[in-house]
Each structure stands twice: as structure tokens, then as C-alpha cells.
Amino acid sequence: MTPARSGSFIRRAKDISISSTLALALFTSGVFLPACSSSNEGDETAYSYEETTYSKGIRSIIKEVEPGKFKITDEESVEMDQSAAIVTYLDGHTDTITPEAAKTLIDKEIKAAGDSTQVQNSGQNGYQHRSGLSSMLLYGGMGYMLGRMGNNGYMNSYRDRNPGGAGFYSNPGAYQKAQAARSNVQASRSTRTVTTRPSGGRSGFFGRSSARSGG
Numbered sequence: 001m002t003p004a005r006s007g008s009f010i011r012r013a014k015d016i017s018i019s020s021t022l023a024l025a026l027f028t029s030g031v032f033l034p035a036c037s038s039s040n041e042g043d044e045t046a047y048s049y050e051e052t053t054y055s056k057g058i059r060s061i062i063k064e065v066e067p068g069k070f071k072i073t074d075e076e077s078v079e080m081d082q083s084a085a086i087v088t089y090l091d092g093h094t095d096t097i098t099p100e101a102a103k104t105l106i107d108k109e110i111k112a113a114g115d116s117t118q119v120q121n122s123g124q125n126g127y128q129h130r131s132g133l134s135s136m137l138l139y140g141g142m143g144y145m146l147g148r149m150g151n152n153g154y155m156n157s158y159r160d161r162n163p164g165g166a167g168f169y170s171n172p173g174a175y176q177k178a179q180a181a182r183s184n185v186q187a188s189r190s191t192r193t194v195t196t197r198p199s200g201g202r203s204g205f206f207g208r209s210s211a212r213s214g215g
Contacts, residue, residue, distance in 0.1 A: 046196065046197040047196060051191065052189060053191075054145070055079070055188040057185065058078070058144065059084055060074075060137075060140050061086050062086065063087075064087070065170075069132070070087070070132065072169045073170045075141040075177060075181045076177065077180075077182075077185055083142075084098055085102055087133065103152065105137055106137050106142075108134055109132070130162075135168070136168055138158065138159065139159055140168055141181055143155055143159055145185055
């Protein structure tokens with residue numbers, strides 16, 4: 001190998017070493033250089049949306065008072081991960097219904113209500129499952145909680161269209177306590193603004209940032 005080639009190799013290795021050191025220093029100090037974007041990537045822009053969460057949920061105590069007929073006997077606000085409906089049946093056995101399972105039953109109730117409306121509109125006697133377990137879940141605190149989360153806003157439409165109030169509770173005291181529990185759920189509401197930027201391709205330095213605000 002000639003000296004000229006050797007010197008050229010050394011200079012190139014030195015340049016590479018300096019570049020690597022500079023890159024390492026930039027990353028460890030938290031400084032990011034703007035990435036070059038092609039014309040196709042130039043259209044990618046950041047966007048923001050508001051995310052709402054609740055730290056409090058609902059625990060409902062429901063009892064079967066007649067075959068197939070139920071009443072809410074107690075409701076209280078609890079930590080969100082403790083939310084459930086505790087159901088006691090006439091034969092003495094008890095079920096614990098999670099919010100996910102409650103949503104499934106509520107969706108069936110809403111479908112039954114829609115089918116009932118269609119039957120009534122056709123001049124026949126419609127079936128209204130107003131005293132069943134799914135009705136207690138939909139019109140009680142569980143439905144209130146679920147209706148304010150995720151994509152469950154459709155539940156609120158049915159609750160507003162078919163108000164039952166105290167009629168779903170075993171006594172006025174249980175109903176009043178339920179109103180206080182719902183107020184606690186609403187008070188635990190918080191929002192955050194999430195800003196999302198492109199995370200792929202040559203603009204991969206950008207990620208996701210958020211800022212919290214109470215509400």
C-alpha cells in the first residue's frame with residue numbers, strides 16, 4: 001500500500017470518528033437536528049386532540065326482587081379499577097359484572113329497545129325490558145359511567161330518551177346516594193391535549209408529547 005493511500009485512509013477514519021462523536025454528543029445532550037424531508041414527507045404535519053379520563057368509577061349493588069326483575073339497592077364511587085356491578089339473585093348466588101361485561105349487556109338492552117320500537121311502530125305490542133338486569137346497568141350508575149368514556153356516548157342518548165330516575169332504585173335513599181356517586185365521578189374528570197407528529201420515515205426524530213390540564 002502506498003503512503004498516499006495510507007494517509008487517505010487515516011484521514012477518512014478520523015473524519016468518521018469525529019462525526020460519530022458529534023452525533024453521540026448531540027443525542028446524549030437532548031439536542032436533535034431537524035431531519036431532512038422529501039417532498040412526499042413535507043405534507044406530514046402535527047395534529048392535536050383532547051383525551052378525557054376519569055379516576056373514579058361506580059360500584060352498583062343490584063338485587064333480584066322478583067323473578068327477572070331487579071332493583072339497585074346501593075351505589076358508590078370507587079377507584080376506576082374497582083368499578084363493577086354486584087348482583088344478588090333470588091336463589092342466593094352472586095355475580096360480579098365488570099364494566100366490559102356490563103357494556104355487552106347494555107348493548108343487548110339497546111338493541112332490544114330498538115326492536116321494541118320497530119314492533120310498536122308496526123301496531124303490535126312491543127317488549128320493554130325496563131325492570132331487567134340490563135336496564136339497571138344502562139339507567140343506573142354503570143351506564144352513567146360508561147356513557148362518558150371512550151366511544152360509548154350512544155348510551156347517553158338512550159338514557160336521556162328513557163329517563164327512569166328513582167324508579168330503578170330500591171328506595172329514595174339509594175337514589176340520593178347514587179346522585180352523589182355520579183357527582184364524584186364527574187369531579188374526577190381530567191383532560192390532556194395530545195400532540196402527535198410523524199414517527200416514521202426520515203422524520204422519525206419526532207414523537208408524541210402531551211400536556212395535562214384538570215377539568
